[in-house]
Amino acid sequence: MSEPALTDFKVIIFDCYGTLADWETGIFNALQPLLARFPSSAQWSRKEALLAFTEIEKDLQRKDPGMLYCDLLSNAHAVLAEGLRDNDVPAASLKSLDNHTDFGQSIKDWPIFPDTCDALRDLQKHYKLVILSNVDHNSFASTHAKLSQDTSHPSLYARPLLDANAQWLPQNTPDSRSPFSLILTAQDTGAYKPDPRGMLFALDIIQKQFGIGKEQVLVVAQSLYHDVEPSSKLDVHSVWINRQGACMGLETLGESPKWLKSFETLGEMAEAVKAEKPEA
The missing domain is CATH 1.10.150.750 (DNA polymerase; domain 1)
Structure with a gap:
């Protein structure tokens, strides 16, 4: 069986820090x-x-x-x-x-990689974008505003006061420019990656919220240790963003975790998606 194309997937689960932000x-x-x-x-x-x-x-x-x-x-x-x-x-x-x-x-104060925001806008045309990050709600708010290119309205990018079991769906917030359909943090999942409970929690919410199974979910991350390797063990496809010069999250590099494709930047991945579906 041939490997799936990037555009065969409907949801991207992003790691944030290391992948989108330069932690x-x-x-x-x-x-x-x-x-x-x-x-x-x-x-x-x-x-x-x-x-x-x-x-x-x-x-x-x-x-x-x-x-x-x-x-x-x-x-x-x-x-x-x-x-x-x-x-x-x-x-x-x-x-x-x-x-x-x-x-x-x-x-x-942690910076966003220069290719991130434009790539998110491009990828948003093809996928529902999900965050699964080892962070807490309040700490993510500033990063969320930066990723949404709207730091002048910080209140739009903080987690709303929801029931404890309710999900953070940014695109339900009026006037929000968030590219994300769902945000999940360690505060939501009760586990820090690479603990598989975080990914299993995310897959369950994606199935319930969007009706999309794990076979159409793609994990995109820089950290092999936190994201790519545990995703592989759960039979979830992944893309490795091999940020040049990075040293964190590479503990399992010698163990050859399985990723579908590898790119040096998220911008390169977005270009590859556009090449597969240039009409979109």
């Missing part, structure tokens, strides 16, 4: 005040800093999947600070290290 730059920039205070970490490369941080983050996600992501970031920053404090002499006072909450709130 590596965002995290590395936000770590600078801490890293600069210790002689050892001040010499770390970008890759060394990010890998040290992500191992702490993953450990906390496994231990407490119910923790809001902003709090998890704060706690990960605190663990990293404590580890540096135990192994090095700070170049400044210990009191100045206690900016963990600021780091936890830094998501609003």
Whole structure:
């Protein structure tokens, strides 16, 4: 049986941070005040800093999947600070290290990849776009406004006050420019990827909300560890956005997770979709 074409699918489930937003730059920039205070970490490369941080983050996600992501970031920053404090002499006072909450709130400053927004508008013509992200509702709001290219109206991109079991359907919000039909976060699913509960939750909602089964769902993500590999295990097709220079989320690269296609940017994928259906 031949492989399906990109346009055979009806829904795209996006990872956000790493795929649509440049979380590596965002995290590395936000770590600078801490890293600069210790002689050892001040010499770390970008890759060394990010890998040290992500191992702490993953450990906390496994231990407490119910923790809001902003709090998890704060706690990960605190663990990293404590580890540096135990192994090095700070170049400044210990009191100045206690900016963990600021780091936890830094998501609003994480940049969007330059190809993302135009690609989302193009892909929106062919698919229902869904977010499944290891984030919390409040932290995603600023990113959502950026992805919608409408940062002047932030209230339109925050999760509405809904019943706890209701779904976040941005396109039901009047005047919203959101490209997404559904937004799901770890706060909704109760699990951090790569825990399969998140993807299973998303597939169930997509079936109930849109009447679309997993055979017509395509996962698009940069992280092999968080998204591509667990999707493959659930027999869900995926596209790997192989962001050049990225170092996070590649733990399973040597295990050859199965992806349908690979592109270096989301913009390249959008062009490939247009090439399959140029009339759309």
